[in-house]
Ligand SMILES: NC(=O)C1=CN([C@@H]2O[C@H](COP(=O)(O)OP(=O)(O)OC[C@H]3O[C@@H](n4cnc5c(N)ncnc54)[C@H](OP(=O)(O)O)[C@@H]3O)[C@@H](O)[C@H]2O)C=CC1
């Protein structure tokens with residue numbers, strides 16, 4: 001959805017966003033009866049079905065829709081194909097992704113395949129994919145970034161989110177904090193490669209990270225107000241990506257580092273946790289205030305070292321060097337990094 005200048009031609013945004021306490025009952029309102037939906041496919045996962053999936057189903061059935069459910073146990077293209085095939089057979093006219101990133105991204109891609117809209121009902125504020133048009137689907141030790149559509153609506157129940165393991169919330173915060181370096185990388189690419197840069201997308205992304213960091217002290221486990229702050233930031237970051245027509249406002253070298261770690265082992269740490277540590281390193285390489293990034297992550301309770309991520313010194317250095325293999329067309333401060341420079345950066349920043 002970009003034109004020949006690489007500019008965003010279409011800005012595809014969520015239509016309704018509801019964030020608050022006990023808002024799952026508002027899912028039918030978000031579907032807006034006047035849109036005429038009759039058949040909803042709820043895509044959820046084993047734990048989150050009990051947390052929210054069944055309740056959402058009950059509310060949607062009470063509103064008069066016929067509902068079918070798919071439970072996704074493992075992310076991947078197999079789950080997408082199975083969900084798409086159920087959606088076709090059932091003739092779903094809307095999909096509801098209820099859970100963490102796995103069911104939401106599965107619903108997002110399947111909805112696109114069948115040409116139906118989807119609603120995101122996150123049970124974890126774990127990354128900005130819960131509000132964006134982009135999905136990340138694992139395939140072996142690779143992750144495919146798939147462009148789909150923005151959700152028709154987002155219904156984020158702060159009571160549910162506050163009950164989720166805090167590690168997921170802290171990871172969502174780290175994903176937002178990493179926007180600082182994503183934007184720096186984007187501006188660098190504009191200067192060095194004349195890459196298309198959206199000032200609106202960049203400014204919104206940067207402001208989102210700033211507001212989150214200003215509120216870092218108030219983000220605490222079990223504190224419902226915190227999840228409200230985090231979800232707003234995740235929505236705002238998703239909107240920045242929609243404005244830009246790409247993930248550039250929220251994904252630079254620190255995200256390449258996370259993707260490279262996933263290729264080593266995608267199960268040791270969470271996406272946002274990896275991006276946060278990557279952001280400390282890339283901010284150092286930009287000559288910026290990397291200590292503020294590290295301190296904000298520490299205040300929130302997100303990892304700041306390789307050890308906390310579960311990776312060795314050699315693995316994080318390898319990942320930094322291997323960022324060259326990830327989306328080579330996206331220029332960042334890591335482009336061309338040598339092994340010596342990577343070793344120096346992780347040592348200087350205390351990542352190892
Ligand atoms: N689109 C994008 O930009 C991005 C997408 N992703 C994708 O998202 C996925 C990861 O998403 P993420 O949210 O981190 O992880 P998951 O969806 O795997 O959720 C993590 C775990 O938390 C559980 N859980 C979720 N909510 C609750 C809750 N309220 N209470 C108790 N347990 C809960 C899940 O249970 P259960 O067992 O039910 O699943 C799961 O075990 C990956 O597939 C990744 O590729 C990652 C980053 C960016």
Ligand SMILES: O=C(CO)COP(=O)(O)O
Pocket residue numbers: 127128129134136145175247250251255256
């Ligand atoms: O995670 C994202 C933004 O936070 C999306 O990034 P990618 O496009 O690198 O998958």
Ligand SMILES: [Zn+2]
Pocket residue numbers: 127128175250251255271272275
């Ligand atoms: Zn991210």
